[in-house]
Amino acid sequence: MAKIFRGQILHTKSLNEFEVFTNGFIAINSNGKIISCGNNYESWSATQNINEFEIIYLTPDQFLMPGFVDCHIHAPQVAQIGLGLDMPLLDWLNTYTFPLETKFADKEFAQKVYKQVVKTTLRCGTTLASYFGTNHKDSTLILAKEALQQGQRALVGKVCSNCNIPDFYKETYEESVKETEAYIDGFKLLKTNLVQPIITPRFAISCDEKLLSALGNIANKHDLHIQTHISESVAEIEFVREIFSKGYAEVYDSAKLLTNKTVLAHAVHLEDDEIKLISSRGSSVAHCPASNTMLSSGLCDVLRILKQGVKVGLGTDVSAGNSMSIQDAILRAMDVSHHLEFVKKQHIKGCPKPQGDPSTVDYKPLDYKQAIYLATLGGAQALALDHVTGNFEAEKEFDAILIDTTQYPLHNFDSYKTWNEDKSKEMKLLELVQKFIYVGDERNIAKVFVAGVQVKV
Ligand SMILES: [Zn+2]
Structure with missing residues (x-):
């Protein structure tokens, strides 16, 4: 079935183009290809038959990034x-x-x-x-x-x-x-x-x-x-x-x-x-x-x-x-x-x-x-496969990892959250990414998708 993920999403477009969607979505067709990705869910969904999609909501502690x-x-x-x-x-x-x-x-x-x-x-x-x-x-x-x-x-x-x-x-x-x-x-x-x-x-x-x-x-x-x-x-x-x-x-x-x-x-x-x-x-x-x-x-x-x-x-x-x-x-x-x-x-x-x-x-x-x-x-x-994978551009296949920052070794960071309240959504997401990259490990990878299919890990 076609799917829509809603939540925090990031990917890159080049060495110096790092794009984040704090209130983002990715829509994937039943063949595992990305239909659309961005922040503008309301305007995009108005043009779609949303009943054809399974909608999956990420928590504020999770984000999706390319595999x-x-x-x-x-x-x-x-x-x-x-x-x-x-x-x-x-x-x-x-x-x-x-x-x-x-x-x-x-x-x-x-x-x-x-x-x-x-x-x-x-x-x-x-x-x-x-x-x-x-x-x-x-x-x-x-x-x-x-x-x-x-x-x-x-x-x-x-x-x-x-x-x-x-x-x-x-x-x-x-x-x-x-x-x-x-x-x-x-x-x-x-x-x-x-x-x-x-x-x-x-x-x-x-x-x-x-x-x-x-x-x-x-x-x-x-x-x-x-x-x-x-x-x-x-x-x-x-x-x-x-x-x-x-x-x-x-x-x-x-x-x-x-x-x-x-x-x-x-x-x-x-x-x-x-x-x-x-x-x-x-x-x-x-x-x-x-x-x-x-x-x-x-x-x-x-x-x-x-x-x-x-x-x-x-x-x-x-x-x-x-x-x-x-x-x-x-x-x-x-x-x-x-x-x-x-x-x-x-x-x-x-x-x-x-x-x-x-x-x-x-x-x-x-x-x-x-x-x-x-x-x-x-x-x-x-690997000359960037027409197929590597980021969340439309037409590429959905190869992604879902990061969950509530899992060990990142589970215990309430102290961080208490002084994090006033920051912008974008800053908060970038800080979650840094936590994962610098402190986390594969235990923070909750789900892995290849060509739209969740693989067993
Ligand atoms: Zn070698």
Whole structure:
């Protein structure tokens, strides 16, 4: 049945356009598409047959916002979350990640892990995720089916890697191409748009030039999304230059892997000309602040990347990131942005003095509204799915989370309410949002909707 939600609602329209409706409504048709959203319920409803809608009233302690978008998560690695995070990237891959991912040849094991992964990400309010699976076609199809069955919107990729990884996990070029084609065919049986395949070369180091080009051709032939890693750590970038004798972005571009449906994780150390190239191709970046910190990869200046016209979303990058929650990624992105401000503007004690005068640097760290944009619409844009989801514009699908600030850890804030009386409705709503972002967690996510359907969390 068609529905109307009435109450406090917020969404973003761009990095610097944060819109709140204090006395708002969202009308959704029976197919889960948004008909209208705004503050002007009286004038809108006068033109409608309201009896056709179920009307749901939010309480003053609740608000609706778009669901979170995780632009970069390794589903199999959830099994090792929290482990080996004191290692640099390449050591961590060899010690933990490759041996674990090899186990996903076992479909039963994969089923068990993937069921839990989708359940947990949905619980954290992730309505759209771009998943890396493993090299195994069959178990990665299990992940796709699991997302579909639990009602999560997802891009799911069979990982490809034919060199510079341990022999026990390596594919040949032929296997990788054949299995990728068969993987794409597997989706035809699912008959859905909710879950789609995404071409997934692990990263330039683990795919030779021939395989990268073949994957670029497959993506172009089927008009598919593409995901991979770029410029995460300095050691990795040096290795890429050693193998290919060119820059990281150029390696992907030569293989036709930079398209307007490509999302590149990390981008910590991109050169200016690489950002220009990525921007000109319409490709995007998944900013993964938790893992960049955990593996000591570096501080990614996403504002620098955004300024050059590149779309940016957030990724948990589990399990190099230690949290499955995009709300946590919001906080980590703001932390990184503040730390960058210190680096740019302060003479940090114990560090060599910068050559210029830091006090003249024009840099303002990300604020919570901008970070919410990255976590929702920015993510949808980065995954080239913003025509479907990311905010509450008419014609998009209703992917949303209902936040309830009466639940733990936000249940006990009567003290806040007593001095909150005189504030405007807009200020009160913005303060509820700040409470949720800075102090709350998934226990404050009361309901999750994907394509208008309330999913079980
Ligand atoms: Zn990753």
